[in-house]
Amino acid sequence: MVRLVDIARQAGVSVMTVSRVLRDAPDIAASTKARVQSIAQQLGYVPDVMAQAMRTRNTRLLAIVAPDTSDPVTSRIVLALAERAHDLGYDLLVSQSRHQIDREEACLRRVLARRVEGLFLCPIPRLDPSAPIYLELKQRGVRVVALGPKPPFCEPFVSVQADDALASSKVTRHLLALGHRRIAFLAGPSTSPAAQSRFEGYRRALREAGLETDDRLVFRAGETVEEGARATVQLIDERATATAIQAVSDLVAMGAARVLLDQGLRLPHDVSLAGYGNIPFSEVFRVPLTTVRQPKYQLGLAAMTCMQALLLGAPASSHQLPAELVIRASTGPAPPGDVSTARCHG
Amino acid sequence: MVRLVDIARQAGVSVMTVSRVLRDAPDIAASTKARVQSIAQQLGYVPDVMAQAMRTRNTRLLAIVAPDTSDPVTSRIVLALAERAHDLGYDLLVSQSRHQIDREEACLRRVLARRVEGLFLCPIPRLDPSAPIYLELKQRGVRVVALGPKPPFCEPFVSVQADDALASSKVTRHLLALGHRRIAFLAGPSTSPAAQSRFEGYRRALREAGLETDDRLVFRAGETVEEGARATVQLIDERATATAIQAVSDLVAMGAARVLLDQGLRLPHDVSLAGYGNIPFSEVFRVPLTTVRQPKYQLGLAAMTCMQALLLGAPASSHQLPAELVIRASTGPAPPGDVSTARCHG
DNA sequence: ATGAAAGCGCTAACAG
DNA sequence: CTGTTAGCGCTTTCAT
Numbered sequence: 001m002v003r004l005v006d007i008a009r010q011a012g013v014s015v016m017t018v019s020r021v022l023r024d025a026p027d028i029a030a031s032t033k034a035r036v037q038s039i040a041q042q043l044g045y046v047p048d049v050m051a052q053a054m055r056t057r058n059t060r061l062l063a064i065v066a067p068d069t070s071d072p073v074t075s076r077i078v079l080a081l082a083e084r085a086h087d088l089g090y091d092l093l094v095s096q097s098r099h100q101i102d103r104e105e106a107c108l109r110r111v112l113a114r115r116v117e118g119l120f121l122c123p124i125p126r127l128d129p130s131a132p133i134y135l136e137l138k139q140r141g142v143r144v145v146a147l148g149p150k151p152p153f154c155e156p157f158v159s160v161q162a163d164d165a166l167a168s169s170k171v172t173r174h175l176l177a178l179g180h181r182r183i184a185f186l187a188g189p190s191t192s193p194a195a196q197s198r199f200e201g202y203r204r205a206l207r208e209a210g211l212e213t214d215d216r217l218v219f220r221a222g223e224t225v226e227e228g229a230r231a232t233v234q235l236i237d238e239r240a241t242a243t244a245i246q247a248v249s250d251l252v253a254m255g256a257a258r259v260l261l262d263q264g265l266r267l268p269h270d271v272s273l274a275g276y277g278n279i280p281f282s283e284v285f286r287v288p289l290t291t292v293r294q295p296k297y298q299l300g301l302a303a304m305t306c307m308q309a310l311l312l313g314a315p316a317s318s319h320q321l322p323a324e325l326v327i328r329a330s331t332g333p334a335p336p337g338d339v340s341t342a343r344c345h346g
Numbered sequence: 347m348v349r350l351v352d353i354a355r356q357a358g359v360s361v362m363t364v365s366r367v368l369r370d371a372p373d374i375a376a377s378t379k380a381r382v383q384s385i386a387q388q389l390g391y392v393p394d395v396m397a398q399a400m401r402t403r404n405t406r407l408l409a410i411v412a413p414d415t416s417d418p419v420t421s422r423i424v425l426a427l428a429e430r431a432h433d434l435g436y437d438l439l440v441s442q443s444r445h446q447i448d449r450e451e452a453c454l455r456r457v458l459a460r461r462v463e464g465l466f467l468c469p470i471p472r473l474d475p476s477a478p479i480y481l482e483l484k485q486r487g488v489r490v491v492a493l494g495p496k497p498p499f500c501e502p503f504v505s506v507q508a509d510d511a512l513a514s515s516k517v518t519r520h521l522l523a524l525g526h527r528r529i530a531f532l533a534g535p536s537t538s539p540a541a542q543s544r545f546e547g548y549r550r551a552l553r554e555a556g557l558e559t560d561d562r563l564v565f566r567a568g569e570t571v572e573e574g575a576r577a578t579v580q581l582i583d584e585r586a587t588a589t590a591i592q593a594v595s596d597l598v599a600m601g602a603a604r605v606l607l608d609q610g611l612r613l614p615h616d617v618s619l620a621g622y623g624n625i626p627f628s629e630v631f632r633v634p635l636t637t638v639r640q641p642k643y644q645l646g647l648a649a650m651t652c653m654q655a656l657l658l659g660a661p662a663s664s665h666q667l668p669a670e671l672v673i674r675a676s677t678g679p680a681p682p683g684d685v686s687t688a689r690c691h692g
Numbered sequence: 693a694t695g696a697a698a699g700c701g702c703t704a705a706c707a708g
Numbered sequence: 709c710t711g712t713t714a715g716c717g718c719t720t721t722c723a724t
Binding site: 044106110 | 396460603
């Protein structure tokens with residue numbers, strides 16, 4: 001490994017001079033500079049970032065801790081973060097908490113031990129409102145940007161997220177505009193703030209349209225295709241006369257679609273279906289799915305912008321980015337003669 | 347920041363003693379140990395991995411450099427790598443080369459500057475057979491595990507990949523077994539070794555069945571849905587009388603499906619279609635797609651196993667993991683009376 | 693069982 | 709413009 005001393009010896013100057021040249025510090029004779037640079041080049045010198053960090057206290061290291069960076073949303077965010085980080089001269093550490101609270105804690109300890117300058121955190125939903133490790137992050141002055149909906153115990157952190165409630169209400173309004181009055185909702189896990197927000201958006205839109213949420217139209221699904229399918233079977237079993245179904249996520253919607261299509265129902269002729277999230281390929285789904293496009297990459301960029309502010313010691317504020325309704329083939333006008341619609345009108 | 351000295355002072359012992367305790371080194375009085383541990387705990391001591399690394403030369407840092415870690419395959423691999431790395435006491439750096447050669451080089455320089463102990467590399471296909479930066483990696487003794495098909499300039503590195511040629515020939519054999527004789531192939535970019543291997547597998551299966559590759563049935567598609575669609579339009583325009591179409595990837599297959607379905611053709615009644623890669627949701631595609639399931643997570647695990655060997659200075663060998671044919675609804679028996687089939691039989 | 697000295701590779705602070 | 713000194717937080721080596 002080539003060190004500064006090696007170059008210094010070769011060039012017949014002090015280590016300090018070499019250090020200055022290689023950092024482009026001022027007050028160096030042009031001739032010296034050229035000579036040192038050439039020798040460094042020739043020897044194939046590669047600076048030791050660790051040693052620099054040790055001295056300057058700048059690790060130029062950021063980290064993201066998330067339950068699963070392979071999911072379509074997070075992986076796009078990681079892409080944006082790593083890309084921007086690189087351009088800003090930082091490196092990005094990736095750590096998976098696998099939805100396990102103690103694993104998340106272990107990841108965070110690692111991150112502390114690496115003396116990262118900033119942390120992007122997708123917190124695991126917890127039941128317990130107190131989270132000592134998060135307090136510790138705060139205490140130690142780690143700059144934290146929370147990604148996604150912020151649970152109560154993340155209050156002190158800046159956050160960046162899509163406006164789930166708003167986007168979800170856009171979906172509901174779209175269905176209402178198509179004449180649907182009985183819109184079922186396939187809900188996500190109650191521990192997930194994102195899922196909650198989407199349900200909130202649905203309720204809000206209904207309320208604004210002068211309708212009340214009918215509990216018999218709300219089904220607990222979950223996060224997976226399977227759970228979506230199960231909830232839809234239940235919906236059918238219970239003879240819930242909905243003309244439209246709004247799902248908490250595209251995955252759940254796909255499960256619903258499977259069941260509906262298997263029943264011989266046509267989308268959107270017999271029933272409309274909407275998802276949320278615009279996962280890749282929801283476009284090329286059996287019936288191209290009306291959904292919400294989350295600005296994933298933009299979320300990453302926004303998060304990094306926040307981080308830059310924090311790194312400069314500037315105040316940073318949380319952001320809600322608007323998500324966009326994408327109307328495709330799975331939603332259409334409500335069947336005109338539908339009993340339930342009539343009833344609602346009456 | 348609490349350092350060893352701080353603990354030492356509190357405990358009335360030397361820094362060395364504290365260091366020993368915290369590393370579980372032998373020859374420490376039980377009483378001292380207990381006292382130091384308790385004080386460390388109480389002060390919230392977090393070791394400085396950088397400083398440790400500086401002294402011990404073990405950075406406990408690994409890195410992955412890939413064109414785009416958000417693609418479905420790579421993101422799963424990253425998941426496996428980060429997870430295993432964590433369990434082995436390593437952290438993982440993620441760096442995106444964005445399909446740009448000079449960016450890849452910049453990423454690799456960063457990785458060198460961080461003194462990572464090992465590197466997972468998804469190389470960008472290059473036309474030029476020489477790649478100085480890769481030679482440098484080799485020279486500097488960085489342990490490298492190549493992911494995916496290994497281009498010629500990566501020869502010196504251990505690699506882990508799915509056996510694309512074999513899996514691709516499984517697809518072709520499946521179509522042959524269904525009675526298809528005129529099987530079109532939608533090929534990928536000629537620079538991609540993976541795409542090449544898949545084409546090879548197709549040819550090999552045909553040859554083994556006593557058939558020759560008909561160049562008029564091979565269409566250059568690419569990597570995207572769009573390119574798949576374009577190639578399929580071309581296929582139709584040229585009146586290529588194929589009864590089955592094998593695509594280099596699921597994305598390309600989806601493009602093909604769009605065109606075929608738009609033409610009013612039924613899958614698999616009129617024409618069979620197979621993809622490759624088993625991207626999420628190819629199962630819930632308009633017509634569930636026959637495809638090849640790549641053992642993505644397993645690839646990550648295998649790569650890490652190789653890395654462990656390298657880190658121990660042990661020899662490691664390259665691995666080809668078998669990929670599995672997944673038969674779904676898009677492939678079926680060849681239309682019995684088909685002219686082309688008849689012609690082949692005659 | 694514990695401590696003192698030295699140094700990993702680099703740079704801040706000060707001197708000349 | 710260039711060099712000297714000191715030290716970042718830790719551990720190796722050698723002493724006691």
